[in-house]
Amino acid sequence: MKEISPDQLYQLFNRSKRNTENVIKASPIGICITTPSGHFEMVNPAYCEFYGYRPDELLGQHFTMMVPEANRAILSALHDEFIQGNENHELRQEWDVINRNGELRTIIAEAARIEADDGELRKVTFIIDITQRKQLEERLKQANERLDHLAHHDELTELLNRRAGLQRLDEEIKRCKRYDTPFSIAMYDLDNFKAINDTYGHSVGDSVLQQITTLVSDVLRDTDLHIRLGGEEFLIIMPGVNAKEASLGMQRVRENVAQQTFTEHQLTVTLSSGIASYAEASGTRLLDRADKAMYQAKQTGRNRVVIASSPM
Numbered sequence: 139m140k141e142i143s144p145d146q147l148y149q150l151f152n153r154s155k156r157n158t159e160n161v162i163k164a165s166p167i168g169i170c171i172t173t174p175s176g177h178f179e180m181v182n183p184a185y186c187e188f189y190g191y192r193p194d195e196l197l198g199q200h201f202t203m204m205v206p207e208a209n210r211a212i213l214s215a216l217h218d219e220f221i222q223g224n225e226n227h228e229l230r231q232e233w234d235v236i237n238r239n240g241e242l243r244t245i246i247a248e249a250a251r252i253e254a255d256d257g258e259l260r261k262v263t264f265i266i267d268i269t270q271r272k273q274l275e276e277r278l279k280q281a282n283e284r285l286d287h288l289a290h291h292d293e294l295t296e297l298l299n300r301r302a303g304l305q306r307l308d309e310e311i312k313r314c315k316r317y318d319t320p321f322s323i324a325m326y327d328l329d330n331f332k333a334i335n336d337t338y339g340h341s342v343g344d345s346v347l348q349q350i351t352t353l354v355s356d357v358l359r360d361t362d363l364h365i366r367l368g369g370e371e372f373l374i375i376m377p378g379v380n381a382k383e384a385s386l387g388m389q390r391v392r393e394n395v396a397q398q399t400f401t402e403h404q405l406t407v408t409l410s411s412g413i414a415s416y417a418e419a420s421g422t423r424l425l426d427r428a429d430k431a432m433y434q435a436k437q438t439g440r441n442r443v444v445i446a447s448s449p450m
């Protein structure tokens with residue numbers, strides 16, 4: 139084997155060092171080296187560019203200068219742990235950091251432990267900016283939540299829509315059957331609502347619907363579910379409530395609505411309601427009975443609550 143002279147060895151060492159430095163300099167990934175105490179010893183251009191600092195503004199500073207206050211202690215402790223520990227490689231993790239302009243950014247950081255020329259250990263940290271990806275993910279999440287909300291709620295009143303409401307009805311019936319607890323539903327329909335639309339226009343009618351449903355939701359118990367079946371017809375699911383209690387609850391709702399005035403036109407509106415109880419075989423049959431009772435309420439003069447007769 140050919141012998142290598144000390145001179146050649148020195149040249150080889152220097153070349154290798156230069157190459158490494160050039161690779162670090164050209165890297166699109168932000169790289170920094172920190173001392174055991176957590177102070178910057180080396181920062182590459184990508185690192186400086188990401189944070190918006192010049193190298194001389196970072197070198198000698200503690201790395202937590204770009205960490206939000208709340209995370210400083212934990213990151214400092216993790217740095218110490220890593221420097222003193224046995225692991226040579228730190229797992230990838232997501233962190234929030236702050237750039238020079240005070241903007242919050244998200245990075246993925248990964249680190250390695252190396253031994254420096256002075257024989258002491260250093261931490262090399264590699265950072266990848268994932269701020270845009272995080273923002274996109276957040277927007278996508280919000281859009282999905284909005285879509286999910288729209289799929290289950292009525293746009294005008296924000297109540298559960300018919301499809302979601304009927305699904306909940308079947309679920310609640312099953313639950314009450316399983317635990318053998320009372321169960322009631324109330325259907326209600328606004329009286330002579332067409333006259334409001336005809337006299338004041340559809341948008342005033344819309345406002346009346348919004349204001350009335352908000353009022354009704356406020357009067358109901360937290361455990362009740364309020365659903366817009368369609369038009370000016372609504373359903374209230376009352377788990378754990380018998381017919382008498384449901385009737386008392388609906389009388390309270392009816393009185394509250396009748397006593398209030400709605401919109402700037404100070405309109406008064408009444409409602410008619412039908413109540414049905416007992417866990418029937420299906421939500422449809424229960425709805426049918428409540429509907430008939432509500433029809434009876436309309437037929438016998440409106441502005442009243444009628445309890446459906448017990449099933450045979």
Ligand SMILES: Nc1nc2c(ncn2[C@@H]2O[C@H](COP(=O)(O)OP(=O)(O)OP(=O)(O)O)[C@@H](O)[C@H]2O)c(=O)[nH]1
Nearest residue numbers: 327328329330331332333335340341343344369370
């Ligand atoms: N503004 C508005 N009106 C609606 C909406 N949905 C249904 N309506 C109206 O509600 C009215 C319902 O009329 P009808 O079914 O004749 O009932 P009513 O006038 O309330 O009479 P009774 O129910 O018999 O007391 C119609 O004028 C519908 O156009 C809505 O989302 N917004």
